[in-house]
Amino acid sequence: MDIPDIHIRSVGSALPGPPIDNSALARRFGMDTLWEQWVDAFIGTRTRHLAIDLESGELAVSLAELATEAGSRALAAAGLAPGEIDVLVMGTATPDQLMPATVNLVADRLGINDVPTYQLQSGCCGAVQALDVARRMLQSAGHTNALVLGGDVCAQFFDLGADLMSLRPEELVNAVLFGDGAGAAVLTTEPAPGRPAIRRVLNRLTGLGQQPGQVLRWYGPAQGKPPEGAGVAEDYKAIEERVPVMAAEILAELLESLDWKPDDIGYLLPPQLSGRMTGKIVKGLDLPGAREITCVADTANTGNALPFLQLERLVGALEPGERAIGIAVESSKWIKSGFALEGV
Template sequence: MTDPRPTLRRPQGTTGTRILGVGSAQPDKIVTNDDLSQIMDTSDQWIRDRVGIIERRFAEKDELLVDFAVAAGTAALADAGVDPSEVDTVILPNCTMPSLIPNASAQVAARIGIPNPGAFDLNAACAGFCYGLGVASDLIKAGSSKKALVIGAEKLTDSVDPTDRANAIIFADGAGAAVVGAADEPGIGPVVWGSAGELVDLIYMRDHKYIYQEGQSVFRWATTQIAPIALQALAAAGLDPSDVDVLIPHQANLRIVEAIAKKLRAKGAREDMVVADDIKYSGNTSSASIPLALDHMRKAGTVKSGDLVLAVGFGAGLSYAGQAFVCP
């Protein structure tokens, strides 16, 4: 007797995904350490010694997170040679939208000219881009999406107390984006992600208004826990540390970036592995920092198409994620 129950159709997926193009956008306004020393008790040397930042970009009051997201997403589509009409999913990692609704992703998609995509924001703070890239890749492999646009965008200056020198010197504004599509061969490795919710009080919004972080505790956590996550991401992709051409950690603090690179080299990463240091001139842009760094490095020629990139993000939550991918 035939079973009368209907069966679900299996969607047509793909065996692999890859990044097709990247783009970025930042405010025009450059703020140096000397500029900050005029409004708070700090100095150029003090900032360079502690976090490695030389300058950062601050948005004007009338410039919005969605403005930078639109510019970065448009640039990524142009880089990929993909028409907006081909995109069916928009994922926008961020943690600084001034209101929960409407979300940023639908607004950005409409302004770019993407017709009726699935669109959602994703909040994993500074790990957001790696989370978004992992979700986009898996959606395409499952057959739920054909081409996805992932945009990490932040306007952190709206959420920073200008009198709090520990945090005001770090955070900045900008956006970075990647177009993700199907590929015959895997170009994006599995995402390895997680969270340490017991440490949630290390980074939070004070009085629901200003970002606060316990800097020393976050520093100790990141310098001890993130390199092992990066190694797990390589193992999940069937890679060895020596395979990595480019390391792009979240640009939280140059000392953290250097510590992660040192630990990976101790595990076999090459001495000539290129390490992102975009924080020097962009500051900490949270979910935008990894795609911003990638786009800047490509434009500078320090990263080239075909290079194997290892990205790892980490931040409030405490959330973390990493994956290996091939540079477009």
């Protein structure tokens, strides 16, 4: 049986509320202008969109709502009705609750039923993992269209009453590093002009024996009182050291597997940890001929939404014959992921 090429038919995204700049965060947390300057200089993130109301601390929009909006936009852009979707896959590190799975809440809101659904619990690589699962399902199960979702609402782990001056660096960075959002893509076996073909997807755990670079804590009553501190912790120094190296390894493996040369790459979708880190990674990848597609300085790190925000900017620009590489690195247990696209 011939294995069909899988194409990206459309992409959609959703961000909650207006952008919140560093000055607004500084005012909310009672920080001075030096803190704002520190964010600009060392993080490089200008704005972010948050699913919580900064004044009340209440969750204003859920991940299911954001993913439904993104999925609806992707369906509309693809010209498809919900009943034409054959499989639904979602990647997230921050589902709305443990059960029911957020992917099934989204399916219900979109009017999708009687199809296989999958929810992958993963950090920044979850979106790529979801693309991989959907691609394999389309290639092997006789399906035609898959809706792939990715998103995170990290703000639900914010402690708006925290004294930021007392936080450890691995906790302080989370107050400015993350934003919220969701994205969606329709994958199809039906080729057409303007629908990039997915040439390769890489997804590999590489963290054997390594300490986690990121921890997201979730507690139930039987576990007792959670320890003091933020629900999210980053070993930012380890991330800063390892992610650029892993990104270069991902690029090299994708190029070698396809027999592509660095000069063949027209677009680069680099990892989107922060504005400063992205610049460092892109410089190290050394693809001077590739146009960089990045948005993290304006959206902050939206986790599993970010690859879709990048793809949304790419799909309409990729011309026939042009090639693009996307890279995502997950520090929670050190996962390499990436994908290669070609315009057709």
